[in-house]
Amino acid sequence: GENVEQHPSTLSVQEGDSAVIKCTxxxxxxxxxxxxxxxxxxxxQLIIDIRSNVGEKKDQRIAVTLNKTAKHFSxxxxxxxxxxxxVYFCAAxxxxxxxxxxxxxxxxxxx
Amino acid sequence: ExxxxxxxxxxxxxxxxxxxxxxxxxxGHATLYWYQQILGQGxxxxxxxxxxxxxxxSQLPKDRFSAERLKGVDSTLKxxxxxxxxxxVYLCASxxxxxxxxxxxxxxxxxxV
Numbered sequence: 597g598e599n600v601e602q603h604p605s606t607l608s609v610q611e612g613d614s615a616v617i618k619c620t621x622x623x624x625x626x627x628x629x630x631x632x633x634x635x636x637x638x639x640x641q642l643i644i645d646i647r648s649n650v651g652e653k654k655d656q657r658i659a660v661t662l663n664k665t666a667k668h669f670s671x672x673x674x675x676x677x678x679x680x681x682x683v684y685f686c687a688a689x690x691x692x693x694x695x696x697x698x699x700x701x702x703x704x705x706x707x
Numbered sequence: 708e709x710x711x712x713x714x715x716x717x718x719x720x721x722x723x724x725x726x727x728x729x730x731x732x733x734x735g736h737a738t739l740y741w742y743q744q745i746l747g748q749g750x751x752x753x754x755x756x757x758x759x760x761x762x763x764x765s766q767l768p769k770d771r772f773s774a775e776r777l778k779g780v781d782s783t784l785k786x787x788x789x790x791x792x793x794x795x796v797y798l799c800a801s802x803x804x805x806x807x808x809x810x811x812x813x814x815x816x817x818x819x820v
Contacts, residue, residue: 597765602749627806628806628807630808630809632811638813639798639811639812639813639814640750640798640811641811642808642809642810645808647806685749685750689806692755692762692763693738693755693757693762693802693804693805694752694755694762694763695740695752695755695800695802695809696752697742697749697750697751697752698749699748699749700747700748700749
């Protein structure tokens with residue numbers, strides 16, 4: 597089955613700096629890679645996703661890149677703001693529609 | 708559109724007691740997931756349904772956990788008997804079939820004492 601590893605587990609950045617979170621996956625058949633943001637006590641919410649036929653996708657300050665050969669994908673947040681502070685989870689959708697999550701990254705944006 | 712509904716929001720039980728959680732997915736979503744999220748960890752998939760059939764339950768502790776999805780809509784997850792290590796947030800999510808967004812409910816926070 598799919599194994600998703602996520603790094604780092606915690607990340608502190610100064611407001612305005614960029615943040616990068618990286619994930620690797622094991623199942624080469626995985627074809628959909630969403631990123632979720634979870635604020636304290638709240639449900640995970642999708643912030644961006646990428647499909648395996650695309651190498652990069654951008655939405656305002658957030659971008660995701662995918663390297664299928666190396667089986668890794670990354671989340672990039674530019675011009676970070678205090679409201680970006682949260683836990684971020686990557687996930688991979690393997691064959692059979694099974695959505696497997698990474699362990700999460702706690703992002704702290706210091707103002 | 709209405710989101711994924713879960714109840715109850717919180718539950719405190721003693722070990723060895725039983726508990727049940729309920730989930731109502733977004734209308735039209737054939738895929739339904741139950742995840743267990745222990746504090747500080749990522750969601751761990753317990754069971755996945757497509758319509759009323761089980762797609763994957765490889766990580767469901769079947770000696771104490773059970774789940775069903777009657778008529779391919781609502782779902783219940785039951786724990787009997789509960790253990791201390793079952794304390795977690797139980798998240799339900801639903802999606803259309805295929806590589807599309809999974810929408811999460813608010814979750815049920817279970818505390819076993």
